[in-house]
Amino acid sequence: MPVSKSNQRAGWGRAGLFALGLLAGSAPAWAGNVVVPGTTDFPESMTATADGTLFFSSMAGGRIFRAAPGAATASEWIKPGTNGLNAVLGVLTDEKTNTLFACSPDITGFGVVIATGDKVGALKLFDLQTGAPKGNIPLPPSMLLKQTSLCNDLAIGPDGSAYVTDSLAGHVLRLKPGGSAFEVWAHDARWDVAGPQLDGIAVLPDGNVYANIFEGDGLYRIAVNPDGSAGAITKLKTSRPLYHSDGLRAYGKNQLLMVEGETRGFLDLITIDGDNAKVETIKSGFEGPVSLAQVGHVVYVLDVPLKYLFDPEKKKQTPPPFTAFEVKLP
Secondary structure (H helix, E strand, O other), X not given: OOOOOOOOOOOOOXXXXXXXXXXXOOOOOOOOOEEEOOOOOOOOOEEEOOOOOEXXXXXXXXXXXXEOOOOOEOEEEEOOOHHHOOOOOOEEEEOOOOEEEEEEOOOHHHOOOOOXXXXXXXXXXXXXXXXXXXXXXXXXXXXXXXXXXXEEEEEEOOOOOEEXXXXXXXXXXXEOOOOOOOEEEEEOHHHOOOOOOEEEEEEOOOOOEEEEEOOOOOEEEEEEOOOOOEEEEEEOEEOOOOOOEEEEXXXXXXXXXXXXXXXXXXXXXXXXXOOEEXXXXXXXXXXXXXXXXXXXXXXXXXXXOOHHHHOOOHHHOOOOOEEEEEEEOO
């Protein structure tokens, strides 16, 4: 969550993608672009299930939206204050455990006030089918900026552990399966810069955890030791500098999908080769991409320029529609 932030169709057509889905045993429904209604919620993250259902956070509204497969517009699914929801940042589905995870920090210090929410930052768990609350895991407190930790985004490891980026403390936290409390799992002095740092996070099939930083240029690999503890932390050598990195998702054996940009937005494909990371832009021209979600051979890019929420001049203006743009992967 950057607090200072700001189709081309390739290869397969819809018919080919549909046929590919049938061969795989299921065919997700695509709706084209999907809009989150209103002008005040500022969704900061999105996630999806295999059938194409999309879920959206609400940074300024404290709720969660859902769009059914094939729907062009999302609608409110979990109301403000449910399970103590405050501002909602990273969201992630885990179909294995039928859980929707939602990062819910208190960001009143940045001018976003949710009257109904808890004042302690936490990871909220909901039933993926009904939206009923399943859990509430507070984050350990952070002394940075004299406010609670900032739960930003999360990823699920192969053993079911949840890894969370705490952007203000510069920590990667881990919640073991069935656990009731976080542990500070990884930290690096290079993340100790004032302002939100750690942002997107993903786990690749190699078992390593990957994280980027927003205020600066950095993509890091955190090795996972056999006992589950954090190993060596390596800043990867990217083929070009990164610019306001944000949402990060695993893609294939050794690749990541990532959005970056505050005033010039990209959807990137990153290929990991040892300590090197080749960055290729799949699509550019987004105004303020914050997150992404893959459904089959389609990736939805959530374009929500947060300058309309945080910039004193821009916040007087009406933001463009909050849109998840459909992009066909090559």
